[in-house]
Amino acid sequence: MRRLRGALLVGSALLIAKLFLAGEMARYMSPALDPLSALTGVLLAAMGLVELRRPPAHGHRDRAHGHIDAADPIGQALTYLLVLLPLVLGLAIPPRALASSALGGESVASLLLSFGAGPAPVPGRPPPDPPAPLTDLPDLLAYLRQAGEAGLGQPVRAVGLVARSDALGQNEFALLRYTVAHCVADARPFSLLVVAEDGGWPTDQWVEVEGVLASRARDGDRLVAIEAVRVVAVEEPRNPYLPPLR
Amino acid sequence: MPFVLVGAFAAALVGRYLPESAISRWMPRRRLPAVLVGCLFGFVAPVCDCGVIPLARRLAAKGVPWHAVVAFVLAAPVVNPVVLLATAVAFQGDWRVVALRASMTLSVAASIGLLTGRLVGRAGGLAPALPPISGGALDLAPTPSARAVPALLAHATDEYFEVIFFVVLGALFTAAAQTLVPRADLTAVGGHPVGSIVTLMPIATLLSICSEADAFVARAFATTFSLGAVLAFMTIGQIVDLRNGLLLLRTLGVELVLLIVVVSYLLVFVEALAINRLVPGL
Numbered sequence: 001m002r003r004l005r006g007a008l009l010v011g012s013a014l015l016i017a018k019l020f021l022a023g024e025m026a027r028y029m030s031p032a033l034d035p036l037s038a039l040t041g042v043l044l045a046a047m048g049l050v051e052l053r054r055p056p057a058h059g060h061r062d063r064a065h066g067h068i069d070a071a072d073p074i075g076q077a078l079t080y081l082l083v084l085l086p087l088v089l090g091l092a093i094p095p096r097a098l099a100s101s102a103l104g105g106e107s108v109a110s111l112l113l114s115f116g117a118g119p120a121p122v123p124g125r126p127p128p129d130p131p132a133p134l135t136d137l138p139d140l141l142a143y144l145r146q147a148g149e150a151g152l153g154q155p156v157r158a159v160g161l162v163a164r165s166d167a168l169g170q171n172e173f174a175l176l177r178y179t180v181a182h183c184v185a186d187a188r189p190f191s192l193l194v195v196a197e198d199g200g201w202p203t204d205q206w207v208e209v210e211g212v213l214a215s216r217a218r219d220g221d222r223l224v225a226i227e228a229v230r231v232v233a234v235e236e237p238r239n240p241y242l243p244p245l246r
Numbered sequence: 247m248p249f250v251l252v253g254a255f256a257a258a259l260v261g262r263y264l265p266e267s268a269i270s271r272w273m274p275r276r277r278l279p280a281v282l283v284g285c286l287f288g289f290v291a292p293v294c295d296c297g298v299i300p301l302a303r304r305l306a307a308k309g310v311p312w313h314a315v316v317a318f319v320l321a322a323p324v325v326n327p328v329v330l331l332a333t334a335v336a337f338q339g340d341w342r343v344v345a346l347r348a349s350m351t352l353s354v355a356a357s358i359g360l361l362t363g364r365l366v367g368r369a370g371g372l373a374p375a376l377p378p379i380s381g382g383a384l385d386l387a388p389t390p391s392a393r394a395v396p397a398l399l400a401h402a403t404d405e406y407f408e409v410i411f412f413v414v415l416g417a418l419f420t421a422a423a424q425t426l427v428p429r430a431d432l433t434a435v436g437g438h439p440v441g442s443i444v445t446l447m448p449i450a451t452l453l454s455i456c457s458e459a460d461a462f463v464a465r466a467f468a469t470t471f472s473l474g475a476v477l478a479f480m481t482i483g484q485i486v487d488l489r490n491g492l493l494l495l496r497t498l499g500v501e502l503v504l505l506i507v508v509v510s511y512l513l514v515f516v517e518a519l520a521i522n523r524l525v526p527g528l
Binding site: 005033036037039043044046047050051053054075078079085086104105183186188244 | 251
């Protein structure tokens with residue numbers, strides 16, 4: 001059992017190393033936690049190597065030291081199986097970023113960003129300038145917090161996944177992204193309406209949308225929209241998730 | 247995972263280097279101070295809910311009164327630096343959540359500790375029969391310094407395999423809930439001030455997530471469920487959980503465990519309800 005435990009620990013460390021080397025860690029964990037994740041890999045490797053060198057355990061484990069009756073063979077087998085399962089899956093299957101299948105049956109239309117209550121923009125007045133060109137969703141969201149609907153007409157570029165819903169029109173799709181605070185377990189979706197002449201992009205295709213900030217009235221809300229002048233397919237970003245929206 | 251490892255190493259350090267004789271020497275004799283010391287003892291011995299019961303049994307065997315032991319068992323898994331820091335990290339430095347979590351846990355632990363003192367002390371009361379305790383790491387001779395690091399790693403490995411089952415199981419449960427349960431359904435329940443609490447409390451008991459990891463699971467609920475419900479999840483999950491239930495029964499006896507279950511469920515529910523009414527959400 002010591003060898004199995006040691007192998008599981010070393011295997012877990014190897015999985016972390018593989019994720020870092022392949023640049024895939026960001027699909028599971030926020031890059032802000034990279035130092036902790038790396039330290040975890042080192043500690044797991046050290047624990048695994050010590051475990052492999054430990055003499056075999058005889059009889060049941062002492063009860064005062066342990067927490068649950070470690071002599072329970074079924075409990076032990078289940079534990080090792082549960083550690084082995086994500087290990088095998090992680091080593092065998094390339095990780096994928098969360099996509100529309102992770103919406104839990106919720107319509108992407110219900111996640112569309114809308115303008116909050118506030119005064120309507122003054123017609124004819126140009127939108128305020130952002131501090132820098134709006135090249136992705138975090139920039140756009142920061143700008144929207146500052147300018148609100150007064151920002152309508154501002155040129156914008158954003159990257160995301162194409163997501164569809166029956167509630168959207170023929171020339172519309174939702175640009176879907178997930179925010180992650182620490183790991184994909186806390187991922188939260190949000191989406192932005194895109195109005196494009198060529199709306200026939202396949203679901204879950206990563207696209208870059210260039211256009212201007214606009215709004216669309218829908219069910220009493222004023223949705224934030226991008227009127228696209230150009231939509232192109234792009235590779236999945238190195239970090240497919242955004243930091244949490246505040 | 248990093249925080250699970252932190253907890254495993256903290257428990258290993260306590261297991262190897264904190265002498266129980268010093269612990270029992272510092273314990274006050276009067277009930278209220280003893281309960282308060284029991285409540286705050288997690289700062290000295292930052293064990294998670296997995297490691298708290300073996301240590302509690304040792305404290306009781308050394309003559310620490312049961313009301314302090316019970317307060318320690320209920321408070322230490324949460325009111326310790328490792329778990330409070332993990333909670334702060336999980337909630338992105340929102341110290342309001344950390345303070346509310348610690349307060350809820352302390353209030354429940356102190357209340358039940360004082361009740362235990364009244365009930366255990368009287369004739370025919372709830373006197374737990376302490377099961378025999380075998381020798382263990384705490385009784386081992388000091389490890390030579392050259393072997394200290396491997397011994398610590400080995401101890402941490404034991405701790406790790408005690409908790410990892412529940413961490414992976416909790417992750418599977420969370421992934422399944424997020425993928426299979428329509429978010430709109432969760433939001434409908436989670437937004438209700440009473441329904442959200444009633445829903446999350448039994449889930450916490452069923453999930454039995456280690457206190458070093460539960461804040462990260464609770465964080466996933468935070469955008470859907472009320473603040474009171476999320477705090478109730480993190481509080482009751484460390485007091486009444488399936489994982490330690492059998493060990494708790496064996497240590498404290500049926501009557502005392504029943505008292506803990508009933509009183510803690512009631513107190514946590516009322517406090518969570520008050521938080522939903524008085525404190526703005528996340």
